[in-house]
Amino acid sequence: MGNAAARTAVGPMVIVAVDQYEEVPLVRDKLAYRLLPAGVKLMASVSRIPLVRRWMINATEKQAPGLWASMLCRKRYIDDQLRDAVKSGVEAVVILGAGLDTRAYRLPWLNGLPVYEVDLPENISRKRAVLQRLYGKIPDHVTLVPIDFETEDLQEVLTAHGHRADTKTVFVWEAVTQYLTEGAARRTFDYLSTAAIGSRLMFTYVRKDFLDGASLFGGEAMYREYVVKRRLWRFGMEPDQVAGFLSEYGWCLADHIGPREFADRYLKRRGRDLTASEVERSVCAEKA
Template sequence: MDDPVAQTAVGPVAIVAIDQHEDIPLVRSDVAYWMLPASGRMIATLTSIPLVRRLVVNAAEKRIPGLWASMLCRKRYINDQIRGAVRAGIEAVVVLGAGLDDCAYRLPWLSNIVVYEVDLPENISRKRAVLQRLYGEVPDHVRLVPIDFETGDLNQVLTEHGHRNEDTTAFVWEAVTQYLTETAVRRTLGTLAAAASGSRLVFTYVRRDFLDGTELYGGEALYREYVVKRRLWGFGMDPDEVAEFLSEYGWRLTDDAGPREFAERYLHPTCRELTASEVERSACAEKI
């Protein structure tokens, strides 16, 4: 994979696969392991040994404190929000920047709902190959939608694949916004402004004060790698400004979660001795 952004698709699903070896996984998945390339599956298998698993987690935490818990908690958060949306009667799910995410294949409440997985063409090609290896074909309820978020027309490609704006939809935008320019973020939200009333938007964002170097929250290595060296991350928001930012496009913020909320909802109840990072937060909004 030559695109540096496309290369980031493996890490989150690898962490989910490794977490299956814990007594109480934060995100239960019987698919994540099979989404990985052969080298990733080998590592995930080795981490079934508790000592190896501790070494892998500790190495990740030493380099980027809070990363492990943050990735697991944000996925659990998204799962919970999707389930709430399904119970509320949403008619479709659109995953923006789907990568190797496996929610369409492991969440039983999505089996009868069309899921549109939208991502860079390179990631969509990889996802198609993985699904063909696992299922022989792309499952009937999934639509794979290639797009470049910086230049493509999101509404056009979704329409071409069968999505209708009048369908109440749960949009999932996980770990994508920081890779985009503000122009691309606003263009995407401009498209989502046409969503039906009652639709949901579940997304993550990186704090602006981290990106400008004002406060690194213990993520110095993350800052050097993604902001300074590779210049992959460029867009962020202040938590106090998220509600107003979304309201410009007809969305009402309903929840905004960080390490404190993740600890209360997920880590403490499962007796996990992990701490999530403040660098990235997860939020949910409803279309009004």
């Protein structure tokens, strides 16, 4: 299961890399293409042709309506929230399930902060090799932290890599929770409950009614692939229960958005004829 989840790290970066050819990218990320595996780069590079790019988007939308816009919008949303968190005085960044994420290297407001990128050992090894190729070493402000979220203690592992529990921290947990069991997700929230006052948390989740098959929101193919066939997506939340869930762990819901807010904040303003999916939603919370 861990290896299967690890392999899903490439897909979102392909979408970000392709989006760089749009007149106004939703996420400006010149590193995305460079982090892709060699075989995938060709596919991303030919998307500079508008007809090819449109074909790629349409093919993705046919299989998973709203997925293309959702991946871009959630990244832009978390970037914006990170900037606000830095302005508020956070002292460190922990990215849980970092995959091939580039925030530590492309966002100028993170340059002066220690960033801990936490992920499965397979993904960390891949990230280390890519960073060595790009920069010749791991940038000084970045610490790569390998972990198996199902079996290892997050607090012990982060502490061993230099993160202090009393540091006001912004935690980013993007597109990870659905791959965990409820037990593993709650163990992570147990750790997050110990975060310093003033810390921030940005995470995404898949709706529980989608995982249960009760409401598929047009994502029947995605449901069959990720829930039924591959059994990769296991943990979900109900939107009206998120605030209560967070309060159990000492966090206050600050923002909770989905396709409507993504359209208003990002898509319409840039003239993008895309619609985000209701299957996944994004959350920002503050440690009370």
